[in-house]
Amino acid sequence: MMRNILVVPGLAILLSACINLAPDYVRPAAPVPAVWSQSSKQGTVQDGADAIAWHRFFMDPRLREVIELTLANNRDLRVAVLNIERARGQYQIQDAARYPALGAAADSSVRRMPASQGASDDAAIARSQSVQLGFNAYELDFFGRLKNLSAAALATYQFNVETRRSIQISLVAEVASAWLTLAADNERLLLARDTLKSLQISYDLSQRSHAIGATSGLDLSTAQASVEAAQVDLGDFSSRVQRDLNALNLLAGAGVPMHLLPDAIPQASAALLATPAELSSELLLGRPDVLAAEQTLMAANADIGAARAAFFPSITLTAAGGAASSSLAGLFKPGSGAWSFLPSINIPIFNAGRNRASLDVAKVNKEIEIANYEKAIQIAFREVADALAERATLDQRLGAQQRLVEASDKSYRLSEARYRSGIDSYLNSLVAERSWYGARQNLITLRLLEQNNRINLYKAMGGGWSSS
Template identity: 85%
Template sequence: MRKPILKTVMVSSLAILLGGCINLAPDYVRPAAPVPLAWSQGATQGTAQEAADVIDWRNFFMDARLREVIELTLANNRDLRIAVLNIEKARAQYRIQDAAGFPALGVTAGGSVTRTPAGQGSANAAVIARNQSVQLGFSSYELDFFGRLQNLSAAALASYQFNVEMQRSVQISLVAEVAGAWLALAADSERLQLARDTLKSQQISYDLSQRSHAIGATSGLDLSTAQASVEAAQVDLGEFTSRAQQDANALNLLAGITVPAHLLPDSIPNASAPLLATPAELSSVLLLKRPDVLAAEQTLIAANADIGAARAAFFPSITLTAAGGTASSSLAGLFKAGSGAWSFMPSINVPIFNAGRNRASLDVAKVSREIEIANYEKAIQTAFREVADALAERATLDQRLSAQQRLADASAKSYRLSEARYRSGLDSYLNSLVAERSWYGARQNLISLRLLEQSNRINLYKAMGGGWSDS
């Protein structure tokens, strides 16, 4: 009965020792956000609405074509694919590191045959010795008394969580970038159509000027001015044709495939996305939910765990190697009674002198944590500025759009009156041309402002952490 009792006591003592490991990592405390508690500038009162980070992009973007383009992008974009693979890689690395905390059991089987010549040792004749063995055991299993392996595993887990958050961040950025590229194509397509219409109008005016000049009713100056307007319209047509093609190329690169023609826009939709309602005092706490901020925090958590691993290097480490099985001089005797064999080889390593390497490693770990604290705080400050910029821009967009629309309407009226006076012979063609160019410029600027207004909605949605979906 003594052997089972002794064995139980030994196993229980070992379990107590393993369960009582000391974790030398400093307690993790999330740094305070180095930004104001709320945004006030640019925020506006709005109706009750879910926070941006819980609004799925499928519910945010209104245009069915844009939603389909985003679907294609999420399925084919290479950056997002790399982010997913990085998660798989980090998960495997965590499993490798976590496995170090457990003994690796293995079965070894072997045999040997040796011949000793006559006259060697006490043998008067040649001796042939045979040995076969089968053993189950583990080697170099470290008892993690001071949490070195535990902290390395925690750092690997944080690295895995970092990649998970980075995938979310990449998706949010990708959704916003695709929507922005799609809207840029819509704006340049609308500008291209405006340039075509203007060129057509200018060509008609030039043809009329040619006929009038042929009969002496129009001066050569008016004819040259009309020709110059046609050439200027041709330049704009070429520019916007090129820009629209480049926009399409950029969209195809983001999507990872060639976007079908029926999904491409020809003008800016009235509302590609809803206007997010923002209260007058918008809490900056929502920044802590942004994936890029969470990713920066995971890096900080890993650096904190690395300090614990570096501190453990100052203390003794104990490793165990043990095996048990059978051994015999013949295969037939391997499993006979009395063939049992075992070995147990504990070892302890006590650091005494290593020229300051352990101290330097600890200093590196501590400095690395300070660096990650600064990176984490910078991530929060960057996120705060992105939201603040979007809110500040939103505060004046409606006013600018209304003023630009009124300017376009007034320019259109001015052009019609100038054209009528020119046809009546009361004014030169130059006045009509100036009025038409002003109207053309006002409409181009209106397109730019409409694009800016739609992009602002998307940028605010992105800055507040929207666009992520688990499906």
């Protein structure tokens, strides 16, 4: 008899999940052009961005160490990993509902029946011992309700996996950008310090010249104003450097060692991705954020199946088998076998439209997730398109800015020489100096922009996940 009872769960599993009422999942078409029309010069890296490990993409060894430190200590990434573990547990809980939960129970009871309620004039003592193995309220999943709930939970788990990948990609790009920003501001700080030193020397000379009547009061005041302006810049960039360092430490989740901090922007901290003339937008479908949006859509699709199944009858089974006896000694003797089988059916008749409303909500949720999925693709397309558009003119802008710096430097030196010779006023020399200073500051900004563009293009194409 015990074997017959244990066969019931297996038969129930075979009979369940005969029908799946969820709509067939069809991936929505990408609402973007098939290719990008803009492209940049061929770079040095020929593989797809998602196939390039970040430690191959980033060339500066100090930056690679900072990224490793960040991946080990960043709290957002740690929370993302824990979210995966939680989603895995929730999926296992939901999926377990598809199978019978077997359990064993042993009962022992003693009851005294008073003489007034018994068949004889004496009080009676009733004893009962039982041991049973069975399952309770197992639902036969004829219409796929439990299967679809499990599929939705699995999609939620996959969503968290993709979200973790997306967070790492963004984090790698963000910490690299923060490291380069610190490098740029350190370079600006050094330039401001050197400029202040030079202006202070000129101001001291102007003071001595003014004392002997060789320099006007206007020139002296102008020189002093230049020194004060340089002092303001020095304080501003000093503050920026400290804020940059604070931001980098926060991203890293720990204090970044001083030997890993940059003093200036490296010539090439990151590789330049190759971008052929025809770049397919299908590359976007492999981005983790797009895959995460698709997993949410798949979960919403499965929820429709679960909502449809609520319109149909549900059948649950409770069964147990074992042995029962009035004494412990006779519990396992021949003839002590006992079993129970309690099937039940629940037929929805009237629930004030709750099932219909639940189905409508599930359908609307799917439409919302379709829109979110399409928007994720559009955002990804724009990020790549923006990076390519910026890339197309960066080399030209950098070359022009470098030539502007050289020309401004020459103009400043000539103006300074003319002022020293008494040919020009100090004002002309000051204007040339400010133009040279501004040109050098703008060159630092453009170099930072160029390095960040490499990183942004790498990130937009889904790079930064793999480290091997």
